[in-house]
Amino acid sequence: MTNAQLTDVLFGYGIPATEAADLLAISRSVSVERDEYYLASGQIPKKMAFNLKGLFRYVYLDAKGNEFTKSVILEYNVLASYSAMLHQTPSYFAIQALEDSQVLEVPYQEWLRLKDTNRFWDLFLIRMLEKGFCVKEKRERDLLLLDAETRYKNFLVEFPGLEHRLTWQIVASYLGIKPESLSRIRKKMAG
Template sequence: MEVFINYILQFGNLNQQQMDFILSKAKPLELHKEGYFSEAGKIPRYVGFLLKGVVRFCYYNNKGEEITHSFVEEYNFVSDQQRFEAQIISSEYIQAETDCELLVFSKKDWDEIGNTILSWKEIENLILKNCLLKAIERRSPLVSEDATNRYLLFNEHFPGLVNRVPLSHVASYLGITQQSLSRIRRNVR
């Protein structure tokens, strides 16, 4: 809980009463490896803060291929925020890559926090902006780099993650085949 509060306090000031109120709305959720936090074809139920584990965001392209477009590690928010806020059907999956522990907020509780704490919307916007900037910072360099450099950048942005998640998901994220990834990993060592 302390990690969660410290994360939020990076984006704004809250008094003890406000922090206690936010924590009173948080519910623990354990998600087993390969379980879904959110699924395509369903309305996202929660905003979560990842205390332990790794999740990935993925979708199926028009050829039916599964595409991983991002990973989220411990001590970060996890949500399909746009669809959660609008309460509309998601087009992507958020899947646990490892066993995960989260603090989650239902739509009702998330809205109640926003309606009760005046500065919450500003804090929420700064958190969303931070998450978006991190995603762009991690994704953008991959577009112009060759496969080896994409792999090296992946390891720089996600140290040790390659040992925690299936290599097929890393290859999908990097836009290469699993065989190419294996070859690159052999040559880089």
């Protein structure tokens, strides 16, 4: 992508042209192939990224190799294991590309310097953290209070068309159920 194209995409994040230029000066555009891990579990993150194009997930792996999809990250969202990056500790989850994707990668130390030079970035960070907090709070509430069928129906409403971009195993993992249970729910809804 050219800088003009990147600036246009960053505008979708609500970043004005001057701030976009500052961000582009410290970042680089990176391609991430489908199934590639942008961040491995256990890695200490040194970077974050703006998802320009593609689809990612945050995924936990248990000792038996079972996967638990924490989040699905669409375009115009930030990719980061922020608490691990902030504390310079290993990330508990991995960030995996689910499609061939394009991100704008920002080194964490450069990000900190940028934030120190312009108050806009503190406000931007607060807005991104608030957005993430609201998503996390709703997801926790849904997992605790709703049955699997209702969670699936809500998923279809909240993310129209996303089920066509994900495997059924990942949809089931996101919903906190087994693929066989999702199959039964889908069959019941179709009949």
